[in-house]
Amino acid sequence: MAKRTRTSKSPKKHPTLAAAVKLRPKLVQWRRHLHQYPEPSMQEYETAAYVVEQLREIGLDEIKTGVGETGVTCMVRGTKGRKTVALRADMDALEIEEESDVEYASRKPGLMHACGHDGHTACLLGVGAILAGMGSKLPGNVKLIFQPGEEGAGGALKMIQDGCLQSPKVAAIAGLHVDTDTDSGTIAIPRGYVCAQTDDIDMTVHGQSGHAAAPDKGVDAIAVASQALIAVQQFVARHTSSTDRKLVTFGTIEGGTRRNILADSVNLEGTIRSLEPEGREAILRFLKHDLRKLVGAMGGRLTVRIMEGYPPLVNDDPIVDAVEAAAVEIAGRASVVPQNKAGLGGEDFAYFSTEGEIPVAMVHLGIRDEKKGFTSPGHSTTFDFDDGKVLPIGAALLAQSAVRMLGG
Numbered sequence: 001m002a003k004r005t006r007t008s009k010s011p012k013k014h015p016t017l018a019a020a021v022k023l024r025p026k027l028v029q030w031r032r033h034l035h036q037y038p039e040p041s042m043q044e045y046e047t048a049a050y051v052v053e054q055l056r057e058i059g060l061d062e063i064k065t066g067v068g069e070t071g072v073t074c075m076v077r078g079t080k081g082r083k084t085v086a087l088r089a090d091m092d093a094l095e096i097e098e099e100s101d102v103e104y105a106s107r108k109p110g111l112m113h114a115c116g117h118d119g120h121t122a123c124l125l126g127v128g129a130i131l132a133g134m135g136s137k138l139p140g141n142v143k144l145i146f147q148p149g150e151e152g153a154g155g156a157l158k159m160i161q162d163g164c165l166q167s168p169k170v171a172a173i174a175g176l177h178v179d180t181d182t183d184s185g186t187i188a189i190p191r192g193y194v195c196a197q198t199d200d201i202d203m204t205v206h207g208q209s210g211h212a213a214a215p216d217k218g219v220d221a222i223a224v225a226s227q228a229l230i231a232v233q234q235f236v237a238r239h240t241s242s243t244d245r246k247l248v249t250f251g252t253i254e255g256g257t258r259r260n261i262l263a264d265s266v267n268l269e270g271t272i273r274s275l276e277p278e279g280r281e282a283i284l285r286f287l288k289h290d291l292r293k294l295v296g297a298m299g300g301r302l303t304v305r306i307m308e309g310y311p312p313l314v315n316d317d318p319i320v321d322a323v324e325a326a327a328v329e330i331a332g333r334a335s336v337v338p339q340n341k342a343g344l345g346g347e348d349f350a351y352f353s354t355e356g357e358i359p360v361a362m363v364h365l366g367i368r369d370e371k372k373g374f375t376s377p378g379h380s381t382t383f384d385f386d387d388g389k390v391l392p393i394g395a396a397l398l399a400q401s402a403v404r405m406l407g408g
């Protein structure tokens with residue numbers, strides 16, 4: 001739990017932060033409940049039901065369920081203005097076995113909230129409570145979007161296709177993600193590129209089996225696949241622009257049946273990450289055409305399947321401006337930092353921009369705390385954060401961002 005050591009010396013809190021701090025026990029309770037009952041992508045049934053139950057308890061009742069299968073939306077209406085903006089939290093967990101002895105550790109074997117989505121959902125519930133408490137001071141309407149399936153299933157796209165940005169029409173959307181590289185309590189503001197385009201790749205190198213002692217009588221698929229792997233990395237490093245940010249990683253390779261038989265085929269699975277479209281197009285062209293010729297020149301045959309993933313996430317400046325202004329109001333200038341280096345992770349929040357066609361901003365909420373030992377990376381078995389400290393900041397940041405996006 002967070003220790004409160006600065007209460008008497010602190011400068012006066014922004015009213016939205018004060019409201020979030022008051023909610024701290026609730027925020028922690030929500031997050032820890034969700035943490036104990038994680039559900040995988042697109043199976044967030046209990047999570048969605050819990051979200052609805054808590055929204056009702058807050059006093060909000062304009063709720064839609066089953067949006068994009070397991071998504072939930074909730075309208076918070078202000079009395080002034082007609083504009084509607086949205087805030088998004090993702091709800092899904094990961095197939096990871098948690099290694100932790102905290103009392104709120106996952107109670108579901110093999111499942112864990114290891115990316116902080118439990119915290120995001122708790123923050124958005126907190127936003128519901130804060131905005132509901134603003135009454136006539138809320139300068140427009142805010143749609144809370146509780147999204148399923150961020151971890152690969154594209155839940156954002158499913159919700160958009162199911163109309164989550166319509167009736168009433170949403171003008172802009174913001175969201176946050178916890179960030180293990182940024183100090184706890186600091187808010188990092190990315191501009192432009194935030195996350196990469198993701199494409200999955202399945203590749204099979206076909207050879208011809210034969211005796212290990214007579215490689216010239218067959219085609220050694222392992223030898224050909226080795227050349228193909230090196231060629232891919234060499235192409236990326238030597239034949240694409242050094243200013244484009246992109247990479248190819250193969251995470252699995254398998255082939256062959258016995259040490260003295262030439263492998264008949266080798267299967268590889270990988271992922272392509274890119275920011276600028278030029279780098280991505282060059283890699284796809286190489287994989288589909290030139291690499292095929294190269295494998296052919298060694299007597300093999302190549303089949304390549306590319307599965308298009310999330311588009312790149314690009315923040316829109318006017319919305320980032322609104323969120324940054326809110327961040328400074330909530331956390332103070334010293335705790336708000338620019339974040340100029342986009343990572344090559346993927347984030348389906350990008351669909352709100354590309355498919356939803358509205359301006360977006362995703363910002364990062366620091367959770368790294370060396371002193372308290374919160375240093376484990378996302379998607380690791382020991383991931384955790386100081387929820388008592390971080391969640392009030394996250395909830396206040398999102399609530400105030402909505403106010404700013406509405407022009408308040």
Ligand SMILES: [Zn+2]
Binds near residue numbers: 115151378379
């Ligand atoms: Zn994740």
Ligand SMILES: [Zn+2]
Binds near residue numbers: 115116150
């Ligand atoms: Zn995540």
